[in-house]
Amino acid sequence: MAKSMRAYGLLGILWLVWLLGLLGDSYARNLAVSLSNFVGAYALWRVAALSPVILRVALSGLATGLVFLGIGDLLFTYNEATGLDTRAIREGIYLVGVTLLLLMGSLLPFRMERQGLYPLGFALRLALLAGLGGVLLSALTTLIRPLSLVELIYAVVAFYLTLLFAQQTPVLAGGRIGRYLQEVVWALVLGSLARVVYVLGGVPPAQWSIVAYDVLWMASMSVLLLGTIRAPRNL
C-alpha cells in the first residue's frame, strides 16, 4: 500500500509538471507524459505480482511494452528539448514496444484457453473479431486523415487490443480475474481514444489534440495505477 501511495504521489507530481509544462509551453509537458508510461508499467507489474498465475506473463509483457513506449517518449522529449533528431531510433523502440503489447495482450486469451478456462476455439474467435474490428476502425480513421504505415500499425494494435480485452470483460465479469483486468481494459479504451484524438488533430497536430492526447494517455496510466489499489487481495 505504501508503495502504491508513493506511486500515486509521483503521478500527482507528473500531472503538476505536465500542467506547468503546458502553461509554460515547455518540454516538461512531454517529460511528464513520458514518465507516466513508467508509472503505468510499474502499476502493471504490481498487479501482475498480485494476480493469478495465468495473468502474470501477459501483464508483465504489457508492462515491458509500456517501458519501451516510455523510452520512445523520452527520446521524443530529448528531441524537443535539444533539437537533436531521434526519430529513427525512436520509431524502432516504439515498434518493439507495440509488438510486445500486441503479442503479450494476444497471449492472454490463448493461455486461458490452453489452461481450460475458456472453451475451445474461443481465443481464436476473440482474436479474429478483434483483428477485424481493429482493421475496420483503423480504415475508418484513415478516412479522417491518411495515416503513414507506422501510424496505421499503432492504430490497428491499439484498437485490436482494446477490442480483444473488452470482449473478455463479459465472460470474466464478477470474478477475481475480471477485477484484475478491468483497469487494463479501461486503460486500453483511453489509449485507443488517445490515438483517435491524435489522428483528429491533423498534421502538424492542433494544440487541442495535443492536450487531449496527453490527458487521455496520462489518465490511462492513472487508471492502471488505480488498479494496484483496487486489485483483489489474497483469499
Added chain:
Amino acid sequence: MGENQGLLEHISPSLMGHLLAALPRRDPVAESVQGSLLTPDLIERLRGEGFCGYALARFSGEERGWLAFYRGRLLGAWRQTTYGHLAGTVAYRALRREMGLATLSLYRLQPDDLPPLVALTQGSLRATWAAASNVVTADLMDQLSQEQFTGALVLEDGLVGRAWFFFRGNCLFDEALPPEFHEGYLHLVQAPGQAPADLLEQAQQEDQAQRSSRLSVVWSAVQEVLKEYMGRGASSALERLREIYTTDDPTALEKALRQWLTESLEPNAATLFDRLLRPTL
C-alpha cells in the same frame, strides 16, 4: 431392523461365531492359511468357478468372520467385533480390510446346503426364545418335514449353543435332533424365499455410488472456486475442465485439479478448494 436379519439381533455375536465355527468341514479347500490370501483375484476366481461353500476367518481374541458363497455369488458376510457384529457389505468390506490379520479356512458345500446357512444371518424369524424343554422333538420334526422347512434351528444355553440345518424338511450334515431338549431356548429361522442380493455386486454398486458422489463433491468445489475467479465464465470453464479431466477416480481427480488450480490460478485457489472439500479443515 428388517425382517430378514436372521438371528443377528437375537443371539449374541459370540454364539453366532461359535455356530459358524462349528459348520461342517468335510471338504476343505484351504485350512488355516494366511488371511491375506483372500485377494480380490481369489474372490474373482471363486466367483468364476461358481464356488459353493464358506470362508471362515479367525482373528485374535476369538473374533470370527464368515463369508458364504452360493454358485459364485457372495450371499452372506458376517464379522464379529469386540462389542457386536457387522453384516452385509459392511462386514465384507471390514473382512477385506482386516483379512491380513486373520487365518483363513475355506470349505466347499453342496448348493442345497447354503440356503439354511444363509438363514442364520438373512432368514426370517419363525420362533425365538422358545423354552427348549417344552418342545417335543418328534412333533417339531413332523412339522418341519411336513412343511418342507428350509432353515436353521438354534439351541442356546448360555454361551454354548448348537445349530441344526434343514433343507426341504430334511436334516443336513447327518446331524439329527436329539430325542428331547433338557434346557435352554430354541430359535427357528427360515431361509429367505428369494436368494439375497450378491454382496459383491452390491459392494461394487455402493463403491460406484460413493465414487460418483465424491466426484460430484469435487466438481462442485471446483465450480465454487471457478465462480470466485472466473465469475460469469465459470460454467463454461467447468465444462472445459470436465472434458480435460475425465478420470472417474475421485482421489486422482482431486490431486490433478489441486495441481491445476495452483499452476493456473494460485496456491490460495487450491486452499479454497481444499476448504470446500473438507469444511472442517
